[in-house]
Amino acid sequence: MAVPSSSLLSSLLLLALLLHHCSAAQDHGSAAVIVNISSLEDVVRDRAFELLHRTDKLVGVPLTACPSPCGLVEVQASALRVRSSSLWADGVNATAADTAGFTVPPRVVPSPFARRVDVVFERFVGGNSSSGALFAAPPGYALAAPVAALLAYDVSTGNNGSRAVGLRALGAPVRLEFGYLAPAAANGTPPFNATAARCVTFAVDSGKAKAVATHAMASDTACTVTGTGHYGVAVRLQPTPPSLTPPTPQPPAAVRERWWAWMAVAGVGGVVVVGFLAATVVAAVRWSRRRRREExxxxxLAGEELGRMAVRGSRMPAAKMVRTRPELEDGSPMAWRR
Incomplete structure (x- = not known):
C-alpha cells in the first residue's frame, strides 16, 4: 500500500477558489451566494481527469477557472487514478499525520465495476460551507470540522470520467481522516469529545446537501464510511438553561386566616343548600304520588253506584232491578222428578 509523505500530501492539497452556478440575493444590503454542490464537483472531476492523464500519482487539483464572478467557495481537492485490481489487492492510503485524507483498505471494488477509477477527495474548508449554507448539521448539533467528500469516477477505456461509481468494501470499511479537530467548537459547544461526537452522512440532491444519518466515530479524528459520499463530524450543542422564575410571595397570616373562615362558611352553606334540595325533591315525589292516588x-267513583243490602250485619252491593225473570219452559220436568 503506497503511503505519500506528509510534505508531499500537504503540497498536493491546494487551496482553490471556485465560482459557479450562483445567484445574488439582497439581504439587509448584503449579497448572498447560492452554490450548487453538484456543479462544483463536476468542475473538480473534469480538472482531475485532465491532470491524471499524465500521471498515476496522487495530485492536487487546483481550480483556476471561474465560470462566473458571483461568489467564492474554498475547496481543497486531490485525486488519484488506480486500477481496480490494485485497489482490490493493495488499497489506497492517502493520509498523513494531523492532516485530512482517506484510506481505502484492500478488498474494495468499484460498483458498478470499472477497470480504472479516479478517486477524488474534497474538503469544503471555507466560504459558505463554514457558515452552514452548503452543509447544515443535524438539529441540536454543530459541525466541528470541514465536510469531506470521497468520490470515484469510471475512467476505463472510452469513458471520460463522467460516470460516478461507488466503492464497495468487502472487508474493512473505508476510513476518512478529518485531521486536527478544535478542542472547543463554535456556537457554544463543549470541548471536543470523540466519544460524544457523531459522524454525519450527507445526501446531495439537486445540488443541495441534507444530513441523513449519524454514527459514532472510529477514533479521535476518523470516521468509517460505507463508501463514496459526503461526511462530516458534529458535536452536540449545549442546551439553553431554563429561565428561573421568582417564587410566588406568600400571603400574610391575616389573609390566610380570613381565607379559612370563608372556606368554612362556604362549606356550611353548601351543606344547607344540598339538604334543602333533597327535602324539596322528597316532598315533590310524595305530592305526585298522592295526586295520582286521588285521581x-x-x-x-265516576258512573252509577250499585245499591247495597244488609246480609247478617254486612252490607253488600245489590242490583236495584232484575232485567230477566226466570220462567219454566213447557215440557220441562219438575226438579223433584228428575
Missing part, C-alpha cells in the same frame, strides 16, 4: 279514586 284514581275519582275515576273509580
Amino acid at each position: 284514581m279514586d275519582l275515576r273509580a
Whole structure:
C-alpha cells in the first residue's frame, strides 16, 4: 500500500477558489451566494481527469477557472487514478499525520465495476460551507470540522470520467481522516469529545446537501464510511438553561386566616343548600304520588253506584232491578222428578 509523505500530501492539497452556478440575493444590503454542490464537483472531476492523464500519482487539483464572478467557495481537492485490481489487492492510503485524507483498505471494488477509477477527495474548508449554507448539521448539533467528500469516477477505456461509481468494501470499511479537530467548537459547544461526537452522512440532491444519518466515530479524528459520499463530524450543542422564575410571595397570616373562615362558611352553606334540595325533591315525589292516588279514586267513583243490602250485619252491593225473570219452559220436568 503506497503511503505519500506528509510534505508531499500537504503540497498536493491546494487551496482553490471556485465560482459557479450562483445567484445574488439582497439581504439587509448584503449579497448572498447560492452554490450548487453538484456543479462544483463536476468542475473538480473534469480538472482531475485532465491532470491524471499524465500521471498515476496522487495530485492536487487546483481550480483556476471561474465560470462566473458571483461568489467564492474554498475547496481543497486531490485525486488519484488506480486500477481496480490494485485497489482490490493493495488499497489506497492517502493520509498523513494531523492532516485530512482517506484510506481505502484492500478488498474494495468499484460498483458498478470499472477497470480504472479516479478517486477524488474534497474538503469544503471555507466560504459558505463554514457558515452552514452548503452543509447544515443535524438539529441540536454543530459541525466541528470541514465536510469531506470521497468520490470515484469510471475512467476505463472510452469513458471520460463522467460516470460516478461507488466503492464497495468487502472487508474493512473505508476510513476518512478529518485531521486536527478544535478542542472547543463554535456556537457554544463543549470541548471536543470523540466519544460524544457523531459522524454525519450527507445526501446531495439537486445540488443541495441534507444530513441523513449519524454514527459514532472510529477514533479521535476518523470516521468509517460505507463508501463514496459526503461526511462530516458534529458535536452536540449545549442546551439553553431554563429561565428561573421568582417564587410566588406568600400571603400574610391575616389573609390566610380570613381565607379559612370563608372556606368554612362556604362549606356550611353548601351543606344547607344540598339538604334543602333533597327535602324539596322528597316532598315533590310524595305530592305526585298522592295526586295520582286521588285521581284514581275519582275515576273509580265516576258512573252509577250499585245499591247495597244488609246480609247478617254486612252490607253488600245489590242490583236495584232484575232485567230477566226466570220462567219454566213447557215440557220441562219438575226438579223433584228428575
